[in-house]
Amino acid sequence: MSAARVRRASEADSAAIGALHVAAWRETYAGLLSQAEIEAMSVAARTAQWRAQIGAGTARGVYVAEEQDGIIGFGACTSERDLALMTAGYTGEVPALYILRRGQGRGAGRLLMRAMARRLIAEGDRTMALWVLSTNAPARGFYERLGGKIVAERGSGHDAETAYGWRDLSALTISTDSD
Numbered sequence: 001m002s003a004a005r006v007r008r009a010s011e012a013d014s015a016a017i018g019a020l021h022v023a024a025w026r027e028t029y030a031g032l033l034s035q036a037e038i039e040a041m042s043v044a045a046r047t048a049q050w051r052a053q054i055g056a057g058t059a060r061g062v063y064v065a066e067e068q069d070g071i072i073g074f075g076a077c078t079s080e081r082d083l084a085l086m087t088a089g090y091t092g093e094v095p096a097l098y099i100l101r102r103g104q105g106r107g108a109g110r111l112l113m114r115a116m117a118r119r120l121i122a123e124g125d126r127t128m129a130l131w132v133l134s135t136n137a138p139a140r141g142f143y144e145r146l147g148g149k150i151v152a153e154r155g156s157g158h159d160a161e162t163a164y165g166w167r168d169l170s171a172l173t174i175s176t177d178s179d
Helices: 011-029 035-039 043-056 083-087 108-122 137-145 169-173
Strands: 005-008 061-067 070-079 092-099 128-133 149-154 161-166
Touching: 005 108, 011 035, 011 043, 011 061, 011 070, 011 092, 043 061, 061 108, 070 108, 083 149, 092 108, 108 128, 108 169, 128 137, 128 149, 137 161, 161 169
Parallel strands: 092 128
Antiparallel strands: 005 061, 061 070, 070 092, 128 161, 149 161
């Protein structure tokens, strides 16, 4: 059971989200992406990105998962941006979901997915998809445990990505004993 609490992010969270984004990339993608790609991530650039997205409402919803000692994860949802996935009937998208390693396996990711699914449903979406690095086995397992189905693939080598889709977002909004 998670001790995390999920809430809508504010612009005041931008620096924490930017730092977490970079830290999560370094934890998650070491060995999966080139060291140059990982080192190119900048806290300042990610902070600016998230400040702009939260402030301008570019993302339809940005959420943080926090515990007593601070933010351990965040996620963002928006309208689907990939033409092939839109054509396949997916209208919502999760372009970002990151949980620090110390917060993984305790329900924070599930709580963030629930919050984003509820947001998308409230705005009229019933379906959602997201892209994940094909070599990121832990993330793929997480999405599969949440009922995501492989709906597309793109790229090759270390840049290959797999899309997971949900045809019924309401399934993500149900509480379980593991939350």
